[in-house]
Amino acid sequence: QETFKVGIVSFLSGQAAESFGIPAVNGAKVLLDAFNKGAAPAPYNKVGFGGMKLEFVYVDEAGGATKQVQELKTLYDREKVDAVLGYVSSGDCLAVAPAAEEMKKFLILYDCGTPRIFEDNKFQYVFRTASHGAMDNVALARYLKAKNIKADSFNMINQDYAWGQDSKKDFAGSMSKLFPNAKPGEDQLPKFGAGQYGTEISALMSKPADVTHSSLWGGDLQAFILQAGPRGLFKRTQVLLSAGDHVLPGLGDKMPDGVILGARGAYGHMSPKSALNDWWWDLYSKAYNVYPVQAPYRMVQGLLGLKLAAEKAMAANGGKKPTPEQLAAAMRNSEWDSPAGKIRMALGGGHQAIQDTAIGRTKYDAAKKMVMIEDIVRFPAECVNPPANMDAEDWIKAGFPGAKNCP
Amino acid sequence: MTLLLDAQGLQKRFGAVVAASDVNIAVQAGERVSLIGSNGAGKTTFVNMVTGYLKPDEGRITLAGQDITPLAPRAITHLGVARSFQIPQLYGALSALDNMLVANACHDRRLSFWQPARRPEAIARAELLLQRFGLIDHRDRRVSELPGGVRKLLDIAMALTGRPKLLLLDEPTSGVSAEEKFPMMATIMDALGQEADTTVLFVEHDMDIVERHASRVIAFYAGRVIADDTPAVALAADDVRRYVTGELLAE
């Protein structure tokens, strides 16, 4: 019997392992099991991929983009995987996408955020099954507007690589449209993995601002919160975290209340009510004793999309294992339901997904010993993602044309 | 006779230690001068200043009329000054032959990127000197494994490859066994004899060797020159007998 082999690439070591790589891989593991048993709810209830047994190969994403390009070639050529699904870091995505394209092999980017990938390139074989980072920053600015939060001035602190740079650009752009009078202040760009932010926090405090935006994530974000909390930063400024949900289970009561944050989609405590979501939530939390945050959500939505595309391709080719071309054709412009709502491959010529998202405010629940999220505002995909054939930056600059029914 | 080396009014201090105090030494071409003195008298310091390793605090050193005080060791070497060392300075991990080949190569100032270092004519030249110093049996041994005396000889042989005008030997025989000292000194002097008119200054503690090989003796004490004369006269001087040879009791 044939097997369909997927390379799963995510951080298994280093500072991004704990909050991203490992939960994501954990998500893949429970799902693999469910798929192979045919235990997922319809329409995902076929065994494996259309009857083919599914097999995963896990690879560590740590070590830099160059290493990833090498590893990717090895996955396709030596491990003979039929598809690769991976990459948290935008830097890695930018590097591997052209390599897969050059090799004419099927690749799904499941997590990374930089909008540039499908804006600067045309790909045949590469897809991203989740929204890019523009969504998160536009949504934050819209949330401020919706909740009427004072934002006459704003500081920013972001990591110094594609994700951080693009996030700050998109946020500043959205602010200048939605809050034309808001003055930008500090613009800190510490390097990825810095760990110690005392000096940056001083700099932020030297220039008091109404709101402070950050797209920090992983260990960096945790360290920043631990250091900034006791110094009272959260009391002096409204902190906005574009991707902050994943640190909540770990930080617990160390997370200050009232921080506005997103999850890069309607994930975790902001996920919508649905049968699929309930199934997934249970599956994951039973296995790992913690609820799924953004990384496993994005993993599951990528795998679900891949499964449907593979099965669609098999239906078209008479039940054989699909070639990369057939897979790509099936995936392009497709749509599917995920625990976080509908995923639509709407941008980048049908290669880049858009999805709904939500933003909320933290509130520690002492009884549950858990950080909950309140004041949630949901944003339909069109409100926070550019339309097809438009780059995120231009769309923001143009004042979000096409966004309708926005809260 | 022509004046080859002329050191005038050399002063050198190391903190509180006076290593040279108004040292004036003139050496004629072709002389064989022995530097003697108690330990710490400043003999090595003098050699170091002449060869540019140390700069005197004051004073001037000329070589054949040219001021060499400000020059670095390499420049002075190119002017025809070579030296050996109290503690042999060799290339420990290389064979004796390779040590000689390096000496050869450095002496040709134009080093080549492609000409093999181990080409027959270079090897032949190196072997000739090894032969002359009785080192040919050690040709292929790693020099860090060679016994002390052999290393001393090799050190001197390397100094000679450049056919120097002025050769300074810092204690060439110390650490060499008694039976070998004299033959060794003879070997060195013979080897020198075959190079035309090399002037030699050698630091020495063994007065028998001084008497046999020096045409002139300069004695140091506490950074000063306390005697400068023929061996017979210098070794008989009271200060020398008191401070250097120890024949008179120090006060």
Added chain:
Amino acid sequence: MLKIEGIHVAIQSVVALRGLSLTVADGTMVGLIGRNGAGKTTTLRTVMGHLAPSQGRIHFAGQDLATLPKHARAELGIGYMPEDRGLVPELTVEENILVPVWVNKALKVDQRLALVYRVLPELMEMKDRRALLLSGGQQKLVALARALAVGTRLLLLDEPFEGVAPALSKRLGEVIAGLKGTEISVLIAQSDLNHSRKLVDAEFTIERGANVAPGVAAH
């Protein structure tokens, strides 16, 4: 006191000693004579435990040294003066002399210092100079003093006269001669017999790592 029986020692792959034997009787002065490379230094380093013999044994005061760690020799009262002096450049002359005394609980600082200065009064005036400033010969003197400070029973002196000016070498000779008749035994490694002929009670000649003519010295 010290008894070396047929030791074989190789340094890396070079065999330096082949079956060397030698005895230093209590209170005597023994010369180990040989040309350069004969293996004198190797012998002393083996006694000090820095090289391990592949065959043979070394006994000191009835004890087999093979089982002892390197640093235990000083404690037994062996003072060693290495060929290259081995002073600590940052420390003063006096501190250098005291290093072995400090680590040896049986020795008293005052006593040992007094002894050393009595035997080598010229050290007094340089006692506060850093060792790095000394000339080669001066360093020999200090190294001898350091060996004396700890060597209550046996001194191992490696080429004590090498590179030493005649005046000083006379002094050294006197100092060593002055140890005669005390309970201290001495083993002097020498390539140059001139200095030590008169000193020693017995002489062992070594050539290519083996004994040549073990014998009693001629006075």
Added chain:
Amino acid sequence: MAATLSSTAPVSSGQRADTVGHGRTILLGVGFCAALCVAGLFAPKWLTFLVTMAAANGLVSLGIVGLMRGGVVPFGQGMMLALGGYAAALSFNHLGITDVLLLTFGGGTVAALVAAPFAPLLSRYRGIFFAMLTLALSMVLYGLLMKLTILGGSDGFNVGRPTLLGQKLPDSHSGYIMFAVAVVLATVMALLARIYFDSTRGLVTLAVRENELRVEYLGGSVRQAMTINFILAAFCGGMGGALAVLALGHIEPNFSFWTTSGEFVFVAILAGWQSVAAVFVASTVLEVVRSFSSAYFPNTWQLVLGLFLLFVIRFLPGGIGSLWMKGQTK
């Protein structure tokens, strides 16, 4: 891959086999290179790619070996990799130069030119300070590359497929052709390195490592030797960088990051300083170990790699080269 097994003849006592003939060396190198190119035709793609990268990285390490022979080890050779890589990548994208040979030599030349003004300065440094100063310089370059958005900023950028002598590389064989180019270039550089190492200058470099003072006292210039070696190492590093970029299709500031440099040093030490062939063998070995351990021990590959390193350092102190070069060090 390249070059000679032994031309510095063993210094075994009494033997006279130590005059050098370049002929045999060159023959051996060319033969080996041809064999490898043929073998590449039958090798799986991942293996040819792995060897291509090993050859490119090996070039960088070859430069380090050249410096190591003079007693210094740079911990910032990633800087040369980056210089060569960026030079090639930028020429490709902005100047339209696409020929792989041209780009590779261009990369080497740019790295050498940038290194040249620093070389006399660096020639004064030894030991860990040389290592750290080169590291500092490479990190400054890293910082600049991260910040200069015209150079792609922190994420670098991608490069298309190069051409060879005016010919486009066909889809099906581009990997093999890059492999063959890398192998040939590595062989040429290895042979040149062998000739240089055996030259009078090469011997003086060895002498510098043993005793600088004596070199100066013999009339040789230590600083000149170090300066030249540094520039040559930069050239090798630049070539390696250009090749790596063309094979990978991607470049980023990480090329100049200190951990990247560390790997080149590791390869150089793994190889030892005696044999040039060993450099490429070591480079391949490291690639293989890393690639397999990260595939088969995704959670403990660092542990595996670390144990491998320890094993090599402990049991092959003279490097892989010492397995067949029983030379100068006994």
Added chain:
Amino acid sequence: MAELVTILIDGLTYASWLFIVALGLTLVFGVLKILNIAHGSFYALGAYGAATMVAWFASMQFAPWLSLVAMLLAAVAIAAIVAPLTERGLLRFFYGRDEVLLVLTTNALFLIMEDLTKLIWGANPYFVSEPYALFGNVDIGVQSYVGYDFMLVGLAVTVGLAVWWGLNRTRQGKIVLAVIHSPEVAASMGVNVSRVYMVAFSIGIFLAALGGAFTAPMISVQPGVSVGVIILSFAVVIIGGLGSIEGAAIGALIVGMARSVAVHTAPVAELFAIYLVMAVVLMFRPEGLFQRIQARKI
């Protein structure tokens, strides 16, 4: 003016933990001639150890200030158990090898310890932030500082003085100098060289672990904390001069200040400010600010 004060304070607090770690690095190098890349791993171990200890103390309902003791104990435990194990079990087989080879050896150790820590403590982060609040806050102008940071400065000064005094003013220190200069001669003089090595290594590792333990409250303790520390402490000891305590202090201050000035005035330069300073210092002082005395060669 206020900005200047902020810059100085930030630089100083950053320098303090860095100094503690770098001091250990410089000590180990000074005595054992090993530039220890795995130093960062011991820092991480200290942080993990503190996480475990503090949590245990908390579960025993001990008074909050005792968590400081817990952190200290963690560092001591690592110095007492892991350091001798590493030194006896691994490093001693490499003594006397080339400096650079030793760097690689410790690099291998670093890789191994990275995965080992993960196997022991898992990938989840640990938070030890309780002690961070122990010393309250200090308000200076617009800034609010955490008293703990100032406590760290005090700790750094204390530790620095203690080590300096131990090495320069005690017999033990002079004996260590003898070992540094020549282990063989020192052993001949009766010094137990392997013990000196082990103790010096343990103290060095203690300092790394101490640094890790006392920064643990400010960071999230998780895989990857070791990497950043290594290169920073390298920069410190290189700027200061290898093996020099005074050098480590000045080096830490320079690095701390360079970073602080960059972050406050030109955030773009933060990434390379430290290396730029390091390169400039080395250009003028090729062996760092404080150089070790060399024995006379000729």
